[in-house]
Amino acid sequence: MRRSIPAAALLLSLVALGAGCGTPGGDDSDTAEKADKEAAKTVAKPDVAAAGDVTLTVWDQEVRGGQEAQIKRLNEAFQQKYPNVTIKRVAKSFEDLTKTLKLAVSGAKAPDVVQANQGRPIMGALVKGGLLRPLDPYAQALGWDDRYSKLLLDLNRFSSDGEQFGSGNLYGLSQMGEIVGVFYNKSKVSEPPQTLDEFEQSLADAKREGDIPIQFGNLEKWPGIHEYETVLAKTADKEQVRDFVFAREGASFDAPGFEDAAKKLQGWADDGYFTPDFNGTAYDPAWQQFAKGKGRYLIAGTWVVADVAKQMGDDVGFMLMPGAEAGADPVSLGGESLAFAVTSKSEHPDIAAAYIDFLTNADAAKVLAETGNLPAMPVAESAIPKGLSADVFAAWGRLAESDGLIPYLDYATPTFYDDISAAIQELLARKVDPAQFISDVQDKYAKFAESR
């Protein structure tokens, strides 16, 4: 008995300590209303030069190579143009930013501009908490709608209560685009396939000749999402995929074409079209093997362009996965970099909006292209680089024209990244058949849909 007394006392004191904190997160009853009012306002074009001395604190994650180069150049140019503005840059790695952003933005000394990851866990949660400012008035005053294709803006939209993703108020702008497409080894694929059938034929040829048809490393779980969606873009309607990703009313994973994609992908795995033991092979070694000349195709994002081009020179090309018919409007998995958003607590929303405008205007697009990035907005013909990047820029241009991007599936629910990536590993290892795969994933999605 004696022993339990200190234990009980400890427990009680713990609860008492905790109780002092109140409900975590505090009260947020009227944030949605406030946000809507804010979004409906009209503003004049911000006059930065007349604003007096202002310090703008910016949290970004543009810390790697060309990303760092572009943001440094643009920050400098902005301060040169407006000497009254000082930009205090806080650079963090992506992982660091993800972990600290919520705390920073809800704290007393919130930064003015932050880079927020699209989707429910970060941007959605921040919107729900009323911590980001709707930028619709500025979008109107500064003409942002013409800068981006519809999907790219939708990805940065949320309803004011943070519940509906992909529509509602605009909460940020992104600088760079990314496409998940098909890299091909030009010394083995002289004429890139024009249809999906031709592509599959080419895979079969490669297999027969003893080459690896598609280099694929899925140890980290997420690469499988890219393979699946690259095929899904061909078997399902793009609007249906978007409806699902944005979890719109009535959306379901059990939609036409979703099972076909699973079947096709499992078929490819069965036929040995991927790197052997892909579930145990890491992502980087897989594309590095491709860059070394092993394998015919690689399904990967434009983030590996620089490294692959460095190794392969002119021997590599980039294309979008071809559809059923040659020359059809392209549809492909892709997205954009983290959005620059303005916090509600910022005392200089005008300056912050002008800064975001500056990071995404036509001049910025040129800087982005010059520093080896793929600008999300249209870029002048003269700024387009040569080589592999030219293929990527052309593909991006075509996708923007036809509004052909489908967003990453893992945006769909807060836990969907884990759900879908684990399920695809199971599908490709033949632990489940395509029908089971669809119903397992749909069950997980339904749980989220019900809880809303």
Added chain:
Amino acid sequence: MKAIAPPGEPRRIGYLYLAPGLLVFGAFVLFPLGHSFWLSLFEWDGITAGTWVGFDNYGDVVSDPALRRAFGHALVLIGFYALLPVAIGLLLAGLLARARVRGLALFRTVLFLPQVIAMVVVAVMWRMIYDPNNGALNELLRAVGLGSLAQSWLGDFDLALSSLGLVGTWVYYGLAMVLLTAGVQKIPPSLYDAARVDGAGMVREFFAVTLPALRGEIAVALTLTTIYALRNFDLVYITTRGGPGESTSVPAFQVYSRAFESGQVGSAAAVGLCLTAVIFVITLGINRVAERGAR
């Protein structure tokens, strides 16, 4: 005239001396612990107002098959992280008790080395070793004609957890060995002499002399390695991220993914506290058993 109090009286003054340490302990251990407990009673995304759910998050730990599996994996890992290293350590210690080895310090250092390397580095290294197509392990197997044994070490649903576990064994057997050989050296040689005079063989000697004398060291080694096994996060995070499927998902990884990736802070706190409780109970059990035997 006032009576002079004996030293240490009044007793309460002792708390004054405790205060600095207690304050630090309170601020950095007790308070966060209490706060986690408080958070675990809510459904909270980290930003907006949380919803009080009482002990529902704890119910999920038991009822959610994914979490149950994660705790199951952690228990399997205890085998690889704690039992196996201690067994290997004991074997080595037993051998060293018999024979005096030249260059013992060198062997000890070499075997202890994995323990010194940061877990992140270990994980990156083993990810490369385990690579099915170009990794050192499969290449080695193929080189010696055992190509049929080459595996997708981290990609196979049945193998991945054991593969990760063996990395743990590799890291921690050095620790166990150092603790146990140190223990062996303090066993009086006269005990061994006595055992030998009584006609004990190598095995008998091990069970009659070495093992009982090492009880305390075994408890320490088991406690440390069990804690490492249960809180294992970095290895999973860097290699498999819980995959393939969910076959290497562990509680500590669930805490991370829930708190920082999917916005389930309350659930993350509950999983974390349950993990703390499990660690507490298991280590308490180990030490109880060791103490009881010592009497």
